[in-house]
Amino acid sequence: WETLEYLKSLGFKVNPNNRRLDDIKQVEDYYQTWVEKREKLHYEADGIVVKVNQLELQQRLGDIGREPRWAIAYKFPAVQGTTRLIDIGISVGRTGTLNPYAILEPVSVGGVTIRQAALHNEDDIRRKDIRIGDTVIIQRAGEVIPAVVGPVTSQRTGKEKEFKLLEKVFDKEKNRPACPVCGSEVSRPEGEVMYYCSNAACPAQAQQRIEHFASRGAMDIRGIGENLSATLYEKGLIKDIADIYYLKDHKEQLLELEKMGGKSVSNMLDAIEKSKDRPxxxxxxxxxxxxxxxxxxxxxxxxxxxxxxxxxxxxxxxxxxxxxxxxxxxxxxxxxxxxxxxxxxxxxxxSGVKLEEKPVKAEALPLAGMEFVLTGTLEAFSRKEAEERIKALGGATGSSVTRKTTYLVVGTDPGSKLDRARSLGTEILNEAELRNLLNRKA
Ligand SMILES: [Zn+2]
Missing domain, CATH: 1.10.150.20 (5' to 3' exonuclease, C-terminal subdomain)
Known part of the structure; x- marks a missing residue:
């Protein structure tokens, strides 16, 4: 909270609707007021986020993967509407799944016009008894793709048709079901709910694979986004992910592409080279x-x-x-x-992409056998960075001070850990001392 206040004092834009609340009852009340007032916001909101305020508690709660245990989204009830399901289409996903989706008579739900909605898989469609021609309930919750909740069976005329995926993708010439994009055979592995296109080189998959490969969480190649990966694919410059690393041999053709100046081409090629060293x-x-x-x-x-x-x-x-x-x-x-x-x-x-990583023998590293516990706020790096650097040098990190703790690293506003370390006689480092130690040992 203080951090937000501080940012505000520096002139950063901080959401004026943030509140510090004392108990869960107040959280509930605050949530209810926004359930009613949400339409008045000039942006879309799908809920509120409740966070534990104390940094010390946040740290003790920790996180699972990317998800902190000290913050949780409290979603508003979804907005619903009804419309007619005109047809069910099939798109092919990155992993080759044939994804059914609803083609709808356009309808406004919560101020947004909806023409398509997600339908998960054939079993789900059957379970909910959704038929083509049905009047269906559409639900929108925040940024997520709208979904079809179910049919309004009272409005049936008897002309509605059941959806069969294999019939939908049936290719009369080939006399078998076929991937709507590449025409290859489709199959449904045992125990799975999805049908898949069997062709690993299916264009629909290939293009989305390229996009995924270059995406931020993966190889993080700046400049190859959705649009460019589609263009490169269509022009035949990239057929699969490996081709990305051979783009440098096609500089001329890249320069001919629309919207690609010399500078953006060389930036992209640089980004591609840099990505060769990803972990x-x-x-x-x-x-x-x-x-x-x-x-x-x-x-x-x-x-x-x-x-x-x-x-x-x-x-x-x-x-x-x-x-x-x-x-x-x-x-x-x-x-x-x-x-x-x-x-x-x-x-x-x-092409030189690194495909291995040296197994590091923990015992050989400079901080092997040492355990660090961090408390309070560090200035120069985040707690996560500090922990990563310690671990990279073979040190361990712990969440509470015990006799095994080698160093307690103290930032500003240290908690009770400092008292505990003093009573155990644990060696205490401030941030500068930690940095020196890390630099010396690295
Ligand atoms: Zn295919």
């Missing part, structure tokens, strides 16, 4: 293996240290890793079995 976890994530998110990708990098080792891992080896179950293991194995994928990896390697 292995990012590379694994960027490949777009089904079911592999950020945390799993990092875990696999730590376990295998190279893409080759991961590619050769057996199902048993993969499953022996905690948090990896059969679904993820099978998906990894299926990915590396595909010849097209192996070829992509080969070309990534040849």
């Amino acid at each position: 292995l976890g990012r590379v694994i994530l960027a490949l777009g293996i089904r079911h592999i998110g950020e945390e799993t990708a990092e875990l696999l990098a730590r376990e295998f240290h190279s893409l080759d080792a991961l590619a050769e891992a057996s199902r048993e080896e993969l499953m022996s890793i905690e948090t990896i179950g059969p679904k993820i293991a099978d998906s990894i194995i299926a990915f590396f079995r595909q010849e097209t994928n192996r070829d992509i990896i080969k070309r990534l390697r040849e």
Whole structure:
């Protein structure tokens, strides 16, 4: 709260509707006032966020992955409307899923005109008994894609039709169901709810894979966004993710592209070169293996240290890793079995993309065997950065001061940890001393 006040005093724009509240009753009341007043805001809001104010408590609560335990969204009830479901279309996703979506008679819900809405999968459509031609209830909640909640069965005329995905994508010439984008066979793996296009080189998948590969959480290549990846794909300059690293051989053609000046071409090529050194976890994530998110990708990098080792891992080896179950293991194995994928990896390697990471022996590192506990606010780096630097040098970090604690690092406004460290005789470092230590040992 003080941080927000301080930012305000410096002239930064801080939301004037922020409040510091004393108990949960006040939170509830505050929420209710906004449920009523939300329409009056000049921007869209889908709820409020409730945060624990004390930094000390925030730190003790910690986080799971990217999600802090000390902040939670309290969403407003969704806005609903009804309209007619004209048809159900199919789009092909990055991992090859055939995604049904609702094509609607345009309707205004909460001030926004809605023409399309998400339908999750065929089973879901059947379970909710949604039929083409139905009057359906549409729900909008914040930024998320509107969804079809269900049909208004009382308004049925008897002309509504049941949706069958395989009939929808049936290709009469081929006399079989086919991917609406590339015409390849579609299949539904046992135990899964989605149908997939079987073609790893399916254009719909390829383009979205390129976009995912270059995205910020993955290889972070500035300049290759949705539009450019579509253009590069259409012009045939990139057919798969490995082609990104060979764009430098096509400078002439890049310069001919609309909206690409000499400067933006060279910026993009620089960004591509820089991305060759991303940590292995990012590379694994960027490949777009089904079911592999950020945390799993990092875990696999730590376990295998190279893409080759991961590619050769057996199902048993993969499953022996905690948090990896059969679904993820099978998906990894299926990915590396595909010849097209192996070829992509080969070309990534040849272009100089780093596909391994040295396993670091913790014992050999300068801070090995030392445990650091941090308290209070640090000035020059965030707590996370400080912890990462300590860990990178082999040190451990803890959340409470014990006899095993080597150093307590004290920022401004230290909490009770300082008293505890003093009573245990733990060595205390201020931020500057920590920085010196890290620089000296690095
Ligand atoms: Zn396809």
